[in-house]
Amino acid sequence: xxxxxxxxxxxxxxxxxxxxxxxxxxxxxxxxxxxxxxxxxxxxxxxxxxxxxxxxxxxxxxxxxxxxxxxxxxxxxxxxxxxxxxxxxxxxxxxxxxxxxxxxxxxxxxxxxxxxxxxxxxxxxxxxxxxxxxxxxxxxxxxxxxxxxxxxxxxxxxxxxxxxxxxxxxxxxxxxxxxxxxxxxxxxxxxxxxxxxxxxxxxxxxxxxxxxxxxxxxxxxxxxxxxxxxxxxxxxxxxxxxxxxxxxxxxxxxxxxxxxxxxxxxxxxxxxxxxxxxxxxxxxxxxxxxxxxxxxxxxxxxxxxxxxxxxxxxxxxxxxxxxxxxxxxx
Amino acid sequence: xxxxxxxxxxxxxxxxxxxxxxxxxxxxxxxxxxxxxxxxxxxxxxxxxxxxxxxxxxxxxxxxxxxxxxxxxxxxxxxxxxxxxxxxxxxxxxxxxxxxxxxxxxxxxxxxxxxxxxxxxxxxxxxxxxxxxxxxxxxxxxxxxxxxxxxxxxxxxxxxxxxxxxxxxxxxxxxxxxxxxxxxxxxxxxxxxxxxxxxxxxxxxxxxxxxxxxxxxxxxxxxxxxxxxxxxxxxxxxxxxxxxxxxxxxxxxxxxxxxxxxxxxxxxxxxxxxxxxxxxxxxxxxxxxxxxxxxx
Numbered sequence: 001x002x003x004x005x006x007x008x009x010x011x012x013x014x015x016x017x018x019x020x021x022x023x024x025x026x027x028x029x030x031x032x033x034x035x036x037x038x039x040x041x042x043x044x045x046x047x048x049x050x051x052x053x054x055x056x057x058x059x060x061x062x063x064x065x066x067x068x069x070x071x072x073x074x075x076x077x078x079x080x081x082x083x084x085x086x087x088x089x090x091x092x093x094x095x096x097x098x099x100x101x102x103x104x105x106x107x108x109x110x111x112x113x114x115x116x117x118x119x120x121x122x123x124x125x126x127x128x129x130x131x132x133x134x135x136x137x138x139x140x141x142x143x144x145x146x147x148x149x150x151x152x153x154x155x156x157x158x159x160x161x162x163x164x165x166x167x168x169x170x171x172x173x174x175x176x177x178x179x180x181x182x183x184x185x186x187x188x189x190x191x192x193x194x195x196x197x198x199x200x201x202x203x204x205x206x207x208x209x210x211x212x213x214x215x216x217x218x219x220x221x222x223x224x225x226x227x228x229x230x231x232x233x234x235x236x237x238x239x240x241x242x243x244x245x246x247x248x249x250x251x252x253x254x255x256x257x258x259x260x261x262x263x264x265x266x267x268x269x270x271x272x273x274x275x276x277x278x279x280x281x282x283x284x285x286x287x288x289x290x291x292x293x294x295x296x297x298x299x300x301x302x303x304x305x306x307x308x309x310x311x312x313x314x315x316x317x318x319x320x321x322x323x324x325x326x327x328x329x330x
Numbered sequence: 331x332x333x334x335x336x337x338x339x340x341x342x343x344x345x346x347x348x349x350x351x352x353x354x355x356x357x358x359x360x361x362x363x364x365x366x367x368x369x370x371x372x373x374x375x376x377x378x379x380x381x382x383x384x385x386x387x388x389x390x391x392x393x394x395x396x397x398x399x400x401x402x403x404x405x406x407x408x409x410x411x412x413x414x415x416x417x418x419x420x421x422x423x424x425x426x427x428x429x430x431x432x433x434x435x436x437x438x439x440x441x442x443x444x445x446x447x448x449x450x451x452x453x454x455x456x457x458x459x460x461x462x463x464x465x466x467x468x469x470x471x472x473x474x475x476x477x478x479x480x481x482x483x484x485x486x487x488x489x490x491x492x493x494x495x496x497x498x499x500x501x502x503x504x505x506x507x508x509x510x511x512x513x514x515x516x517x518x519x520x521x522x523x524x525x526x527x528x529x530x531x532x533x534x535x536x537x538x539x540x541x542x543x544x545x546x547x548x549x550x551x552x553x554x555x556x557x558x559x560x561x562x563x564x565x566x567x568x569x570x571x572x573x574x575x576x577x578x579x580x581x582x583x584x585x586x587x588x589x590x591x592x593x594x595x596x597x598x599x600x601x602x603x604x605x606x607x608x609x610x611x612x613x614x615x616x617x618x619x620x621x622x623x624x625x626x
Contacts, residue, residue, distance in 0.1 A: 079586050080585070080586020080587045080589075081586075081587050081590075082585075082586055082587040082588045082589040082590045082591070082595075083586045083587075083589060083590075085590035086589045086590040089590065103590075103591060105590075105591055105592060105593075106590055106591070168475070170477060175557065175562030175579070175583050176582075176583040176584070176587065177583060177584040177586075177587035177588050178587060179587075192388075192390040194387060194388055194389060194390065194564070195388075198563075199477055199479050199561050199562070199563060199573055200561060200562025200563055200573070200575075200583075201479075201562070202557060202558060202562075202583070214477070
């Protein structure tokens with residue numbers, strides 16, 4: 001007959017096994033944050049999580065920084081800006097990557113942040129757009145974009161450029177909550193992502209693909225998904241809608257800087273291209289960082305680290321802004 | 331030879347069995363209470379009817395209406411069932427009643443392969459094939475202008491995803507029906523179709539309903555494939571060619587980005603709670619039918 005045989009030592013043994021398992025896991029966790037500055041060589045671990053939009057740049061930084069200071073390892077994981085913020089606020093990680101403006105709720109919870117690079121959202125259309133030449137000449141004003149993306153008043157391309165073209169206009173937006181859509185909506189008279197009209201497509205590549213497939217489509221994309229990183233030219237099948245910044249109904253010479261990635265980057269850096277839709281990208285942490293290792297890394301990203309920003313497809317922070325960001329450590 | 335004696339080994343295994351059982355038994359409870367606690371912030375501030383029946387989804391201005399998501403989910407799921415149910419039923423009848431046993435041996439791996447394909451692959455296939463098909467052919471043919479990203483596209487993809495799932499259960503149910511019942515009907519002069527209709531289907535009815543129910547619950551919770559083709563527009567759909575938004579898609583689209591904003595986070599947890607309750611409900615109903623089926 002089968003009879004349960006529960007010996008006490010056995011149970012203890014099992015419990016011990018479970019316990020050691022838990023301890024090992026939690027030890028790992030606390031290890032990641034124990035850091036020390038020994039002499040002048042930095043040693044320890046930094047953990048970072050957060051926005052997908054910043055992941056390539058921060059990974060690049062982590063690699064370079066590890067080469068400079070072999071004692072320092074930086075673990076970067078991407079899981080969305082909100083996850084980065086939540087992890088940073090709960091001190092699960094040292095730093096969060098954050099791609100939109102820090103909300104009042106998050107500030108109330110003690111969020112501390114510094115800008116470390118810039119990115120920009122550009123309005124995109126298909127290169128077979130029915131009124132492409134008109135758009136190139138006249139561009140679109142903020143009001144026009146507002147009527148396309150927020151009110152939905154503009155329904156054809158003719159209405160958008162002011163001719164008789166009856167082709168319907170199809171707007172695309174991001175289905176996933178993201179900094180790009182947040183910034184684009186903010187540019188359109190301080191709205192939110194949930195106010196944007198249009199078919200929701202998943203991810204930056206998704207929107208770019210939808211626009212590429214639909215000649216009547218209009219969407220918005222981050223810099224890195226409009227221009228090819230190696231040739232610095234616009235991706236095949238896409239076009240950027242020039243923004244008529246001074247509302248004079250024509251694209252002036254200083255408003256036309258969309259030919260190559262470097263031209264746009266310069267316009268963003270100089271502030272010619274407005275912000276929003278250009279945006280700062282942040283490192284956030286729960287309260288002002290106290291770990292000297294983290295502070296050293298952050299300072300490095302704002303100084304020497306800036307030279308890697310450009311090649312990774314982002315825009316450097318202007319010098320005066322760097323000064324004000326560095327002063328946040330004092 | 332062994333570290334422990336025979337009795338001790340039994341004891342170890344027994345302990346593990348108890349631990350596993352407790353884990354499984356309490357899992358739904360943990361899930362439910364966790365979600366409830368996390369969504370409490372929202373439930374506390376709004377009435378349930380407001381949350382479920384309000385049309386307005388503007389989290390930044392504090393308006394949380396889940397109605398468009400619920401309606402979107404229900405439309406997509408029901409439409410997927412309408413498409414897949416007859417296909418599954420007819421296939422299952424044909425395979426079990428009209429073909430040789432060896433045919434089933436070939437069919438089974440084929441069905442299992444279909445069931446094992448990751449949902450993101452179905453989603454991609456939907457974008458590549460179904461969406462253009464609807465926008466270029468089906469829409470214009472019906473006289474509708476559509477981008478293809480629609481309730482209909484989602485239900486097409488979904489129905490193909492749940493067909494292998496339902497089919498497997500149906501085949502098992504039909505095979506479990508005693509052959510004598512069929513022989514008796516045939517010997518009384520009934521045609522094969524009469525036998526199927528009057529004997530087979532009648533006997534298998536609770537099982538069939540249960541199979542469809544499991545398919546329904548699965549379809550209701552499917553996330554990735556639906557998210558990729560449904561259009562994700564927060565608006566009550568007027569026709570099947572309109573884009574929609576489903577509850578699982580809402581969670582998947584926003585969770586990573588929004589969990590640092592308490593109200594938003596709570597709203598997403600509430601959506602998860604709704605999903606859990608609906609699938610629990612489906613499962614309970616199906617369980618009831620299966621219990622009845624086993625009594626025959």
